[in-house]
Amino acid sequence: MSKFSIPIARTNLTEAEITSVLEPLKSGWLVQGPKVKEFEEKWSNFTGSKNSIAVTSCTSGLHISLAALDFGPGDEAIVPAFTWISTANVVEHLGGKVVFCDISLDSFNIDVDQIESKISNKTKAILPVHLFGYPAEMKEIMDISKKYNISVIEDAACGFGSKIDGVHVGSMGNSGCFSFHPRKAITTGEGGMITTNDDSLAEKMRKLRDHGASISDLQRHKGPKPYLLADHPYAGFNQRMTDIQASLGSEQMNRAQEIVNTRKNIAKKYLNHLKSLDWLEIPVTEKNNSHGYQSFPALFKPEKINMQNILNINDSRNRLMTSLLERGISTRPATHAVHMLEYYKKKYSLKPEDFPNAFIADQCSISFPLFDGLKEEEQEYIIEEIKKSSI
Numbered sequence: 411m412s413k414f415s416i417p418i419a420r421t422n423l424t425e426a427e428i429t430s431v432l433e434p435l436k437s438g439w440l441v442q443g444p445k446v447k448e449f450e451e452k453w454s455n456f457t458g459s460k461n462s463i464a465v466t467s468c469t470s471g472l473h474i475s476l477a478a479l480d481f482g483p484g485d486e487a488i489v490p491a492f493t494w495i496s497t498a499n500v501v502e503h504l505g506g507k508v509v510f511c512d513i514s515l516d517s518f519n520i521d522v523d524q525i526e527s528k529i530s531n532k533t534k535a536i537l538p539v540h541l542f543g544y545p546a547e548m549k550e551i552m553d554i555s556k557k558y559n560i561s562v563i564e565d566a567a568c569g570f571g572s573k574i575d576g577v578h579v580g581s582m583g584n585s586g587c588f589s590f591h592p593r594k595a596i597t598t599g600e601g602g603m604i605t606t607n608d609d610s611l612a613e614k615m616r617k618l619r620d621h622g623a624s625i626s627d628l629q630r631h632k633g634p635k636p637y638l639l640a641d642h643p644y645a646g647f648n649q650r651m652t653d654i655q656a657s658l659g660s661e662q663m664n665r666a667q668e669i670v671n672t673r674k675n676i677a678k679k680y681l682n683h684l685k686s687l688d689w690l691e692i693p694v695t696e697k698n699n700s701h702g703y704q705s706f707p708a709l710f711k712p713e714k715i716n717m718q719n720i721l722n723i724n725d726s727r728n729r730l731m732t733s734l735l736e737r738g739i740s741t742r743p744a745t746h747a748v749h750m751l752e753y754y755k756k757k758y759s760l761k762p763e764d765f766p767n768a769f770i771a772d773q774c775s776i777s778f779p780l781f782d783g784l785k786e787e788e789q790e791y792i793i794e795e796i797k798k799s800s801i
């Protein structure tokens with residue numbers, strides 16, 4: 411038995427956060443009520459976004475964001491090949507075509523130099539991802555979007571606390587979507603938030619999340635004629651957040667900056683201790699960006715990776731992961747290359763080497779435990795064990 415058993419992530423809620431969920435249960439207003447409104451307001455304040463719209467997940471936020479642009483059959487969206495599968499799935503859900511773009515291994519984010527070559531007269535949206543909390547190159551992406559008149563939806567699932575030149579990610583594009591899954595910095599179990607500076611888009615997305623209703627139940631109940639039902643200008647969806655979830659989220663927002671700082675400090679310690687390892691490449695530095703550190707990914711790279719040796723390197727990475735697990739330390743591949751997953755591979759006849767950097771990241775990346783609540787002695791143990799691993 412090892413000294414510790416350290417998961418890749420662990421939820422760390424205060425007593426106040428845990429008991430906050432009782433408030434809506436006692437008040438009797440359970441869905442998209444006052445607590446949702448409060449959470450949205452705190453989110454707008456923290457991110458500097460004009461509008462925040464709470465939804466059931468980041469995925470449903472991306473779905474609504476695309477639907478609000480009337481994205482549908484015949485339309486194409488550009489999606490990085492290395493991301494969580496749902497960035498691509500929402501395009502499929504609406505009957506559109508996914509056009510993958512390779513990533514840059516320096517950042518794990520979409521390679522902006524390749525975006526223009528993916529644009530056709532059917533391209534309606536680009537979905538850049540701020541993967542693991544490192545901001546995508548939004549200035550370049552927005553320049554391209556303006557040049558070709560294409561919308562931008564930021565997948566900011568991991569982007570809590572991520573900034574470019576002091577501006578929080580999520581409202582540089584038409585809209586941005588955050589996740590409150592337990593792997594992310596703020597959690598509501600399941601949940602998501604859309605941010606946008608575009609008021610009319612916000613109004614449409616608020617309706618779309620609520621069956622397309624022209625006004626919400628809360629507005630109707632507080633209005634002069636609560637007994638009359640709303641009209642429905644859209645065939646919308648049910649993607650409303652509960653007040654139970656919103657209470658949990660809203661309470662965590664009271665220590666939002668502290669949560670970001672804790673994650674940054676853990677990351678800084680990893681950086682300081684691991685940067686000297688010659689078999690590990692840590693891809694990102696801060697520059698003008700603030701990294702939110704949803705996780706701490708690195709590239710397992712004992713030698714230069716090419717299409718000939720990649721499977722051997724993948725084998726040794728997996729041996730390292732097994733060995734660390736035996737020593738009580740959980741690790742994960744950073745995420746997956748979506749073009750290598752069965753659905754996309756078959757539907758679009760894709761080969762791993764079509765997007766070589768995404769393939770490399772899929773096979774050779776490794777993420778180490780990073781979460782609010784990771785104890786100092788736990789992190790010291792992790793660093794020590796990584797350093798003494800024989801590669």
Ligand SMILES: *Cc1c(COP(=O)(O)O)cnc(C)c1O
Nearest residue numbers: 467468469494496567589590591
């Ligand atoms: C977590 C994640 C999602 C999905 O978020 P959900 O809230 O679980 O829908 C989407 N994209 C990226 C990049 C993610 O990391």
